[in-house]
Amino acid sequence: MPEVSWFWPTPSRFDVANITTQGYHDEVTFPMIVRGTPPATLSGVLTLSTCSNVCLLTDYPFSVTPTVQNADFAHDYARAMGKVPLRSGLTDSLEVGYRTGELVVTATRAAGWSSPGLYLDTIDDVDFAKPRLRVEGDRLQATVPVTDSWGEKAPDLRDKSLTLVLADGAIAQESTQTIGAASALTPDNAALPFWQVVLMALVGGLILNLMPCVLPVLGMKLGSILLVEEKSRSHIRRQFLASVAGIIASFMALAAFMTLLRLSNHALAWGVQFQNVWFIGFMTLVMLMFSASLFGLFEFRLPSSMTTKLATYGGNGMSGHFWQGAFATLLATPCSAPFLGTAVAVALTASLPTLWGLFLALGLGMSAPWLLVAIRPGLALRLPRPGRWMNVLRRVLGLMMLGSAIWLATLLLPHFGFTASKSAQDNVQWxxxxxxxxxxxxxxxxxxxxxxxxxxxxxxxxxxxxxxxxxxxxxxxxxxxxxxxxxxxxxxxxxxxxxxxxxxxxxxxxxxxxxxxxxxxxxxxxxxxxxxxxxxxxxxxxxxx
Structure with missing residues (x-):
């Protein structure tokens, strides 16, 4: 019996009624190579799924009589083989990995990518959704949502074999890969050099000081400067270094929190603690205490617990300044700043040592203005002499803190079934x-x-x-x-x-x-x-x- 090899051209993708499939349109030619002595006639049945408004499995009987090659045959055969994916030559590297619910294909091409496409062969009881492609320089990353054939929880694809076709314009390459484990995958931003991500973390942390979500932090800084009047430079330096330590320590606490979430297989995200009703309630209470203290309703001069440390503005110890810095970080986390998102995305998907290193860089970036005053204490001594203006400023800061407390209290409403009304200025049908x-x-x-x-x-x-x-x-x-x-x-x-x-x-x-x-x-x-x-x-x- 002769050996017959079929070749499949690069398919096309079709999106109809929220269903994505791949196949051929109007006409397709399947070139064959017959090895050995061919019979006088090759015959058989080709079963294909044929679709218009509906899809039907259709049998196509065929009969092929080998003839002597001529110019027309050679042209048609060469044209058909030109549509068949190559075995190599398109990519410089190709990796396939799996993490829960999604397949990730990563490929590099020295010539870059112009119009890439990805087509996956089927795996029993597995459904692949439409790939999402992302190009960064010579690197292509395709993310493919995966479910079982019922649309439920995805099966584990690690160590399974997958045949895929990568295309870029008219060039395509077919490859069979063993799907790797999740640890072999890299995040979308992994192509960035580590030093560049660290720099982004430093800049992102610094920009947090300028974001509108840190208006209460500005008040805390001004309140700290009020305390340094008539103090020595060494005392000023210690106060601001204590605040720097509080900021960095709080970022390390966030890193520990994210580490626990990762080890327990929970979702990691920046600002996710503001989805917790107890955290919001605690923050609201502390902000009210800050506000009341600034209005002079009460004042804790002898800290005896974390709560009193948080509320202390008039104490002479360093603990109050440490907790001011720590609290400033918690108030900053509802914000996402330029460069911050990339740095945090890498941190939360990289190894644990990298996560801790990048959160340290975020803390150093945010504490930079405080550190500047610690290095140059004379900056804090340039404020006007103490006077009535200090009482006015304290009331202004108290109003800022009270406004922040009211805003935090509104975040509790969705947890009790209340939803915000649509703005009169928003006419979009979301x-x-x-x-x-x-x-x-x-x-x-x-x-x-x-x-x-x-x-x-x-x-x-x-x-x-x-x-x-x-x-x-x-x-x-x-x-x-x-x-x-x-x-x-x-x-x-x-x-x-x-x-x-x-x-x-x-x-x-x-x-x-x-x-x-x-x-x-x-x-x-x-x-x-x-x-x-x-x-x-x-x-x-x-x-x-």
């Missing part, structure tokens, strides 16, 4: 966020604007009032071909956590735009601008000018 909603809109050739937010996220509020509720942005989001999807992460949500995780994100706000011109989606900057939103929506439509 729909619940889901992967299915994105794919359904794309199948209808619509654009998608994704907004993942939370009530405790101050940066989200800044984006909302400064950008998303502006008239021109509202008009763009209300166009007939735009679907606006919003995910609310105020309370814990596995669906939103998974949505962020598959995109390499660990913090909110997160905004992304999809469309015919951006089928794989494009993430927007942490701090939105009207130009960024409008230009990306325009790009998603396929208009490049």
């Amino acid at each position: 729909q619940p966020l889901s992967e299915q909603a994105i794919q359904s809109a794309l199948a209808q050739h619509k654009r998608v604007f994704v907004d993942v937010t939370a009530d405790w996220c101050i940066t989200c509020k800044v984006n909302k009032y400064n950008v998303l509720q502006k008239e021109d942005v509202q008009a763009a989001l209300q166009q007939s071909d735009v679907v606006a999807l919003r995910g609310d992460w105020t309370l814990p949500s596995d669906d939103i956590t998974d949505f962020l995780k598959t995109r390499g994100q660990v913090a909110v706000p997160f905004n992304q735009v999809y469309g015919p011109g951006l089928p794989e989606g494009e993430a927007l900057p942490t701090l939105l601008t009207r130009d960024a939103v409008l230009q990306t929506l325009k790009k998603a439509k396929g208009i490049t000018q």
Whole structure:
């Protein structure tokens, strides 16, 4: 019997009714190679799934009579083989790994990527969703959500064999890989050099001092400076070094908290503690104590517990300054700043030593202004002489703290079933966020604007009032071909956590735009601008000018 080898051309992807499949359109040629002495006639039945509005398994009887090759045959055969993926030559490296619920394919190509595509062969009882592709220089990373054939919990794919086709334009490569374990995977930002991530952590921590969510922190700093009047330079230095120690110690405590979550297989995220009703209640109580102390309603001069240390502004010991620094960090965590998101994303997906190192860098970055005063105590002595203005400033700081306490108290409302009313300035018809909603809109050739937010996220509020509720942005989001999807992460949500995780994100706000011109989606900057939103929506439509 002769040996017959079939060759399958690179397929195409089809998205219909929220279902993604791969196959061939209109016409397809399967070249064959017959080794040995061929019979006078090769015959058989080819069973294929043929689809229009519905799909049917169809038998195609065929009969092939080998003939002497001629010019037309040679041309047709060469043309058909030209559509068959190569065995090598496209990628310089290729790795396939699995983590719970998703497959990750990572490939590098020295020539870079222009229009990449990924096609996966089937595995019994496994369903692969549409791959999400991300290109960074010569590195391509494809993330593929995985479920079982019933759409339920994904099976463990480690050590299984997978055949896949990677394409870039007209060039394609087929490869069979053994799926690696989760430890072999790297996060989306792993291509960044470690020193660059450390620098981002330092800058991100520093920028936290300028973010609107740290307005109470500014008040605490001013309150600390009020205490240093008529003090020696050495005393000033010790006070601010104590605050620096508090900031760094609190970041180390956050690192320990994240380590415990990882070891217990819980989701890791920046600011996730603000989803806990007990934490919010504790923070609200402490802020009220700060406010009352600044208004002069009471004052703890002899600290005897952590609570009194937190409330002490007039004590002479260093413990009050240490706890001020620690509390400043907790107040800063609802914010996501430029550079901060990348550094935290790497930290929460890297090894534990890297996590601790990057959180230390975040602490050093945030404490830099305090450290500057510790190094140059004379800066604190340039304030005006003590007088009535100090009492006025204390009341102003008390109002700031009271406002922060009221804001924290509002975060308790969703935990008791109360929801915030829609702003009168927001006329966009927001729909619940889901992967299915994105794919359904794309199948209808619509654009998608994704907004993942939370009530405790101050940066989200800044984006909302400064950008998303502006008239021109509202008009763009209300166009007939735009679907606006919003995910609310105020309370814990596995669906939103998974949505962020598959995109390499660990913090909110997160905004992304999809469309015919951006089928794989494009993430927007942490701090939105009207130009960024409008230009990306325009790009998603396929208009490049």
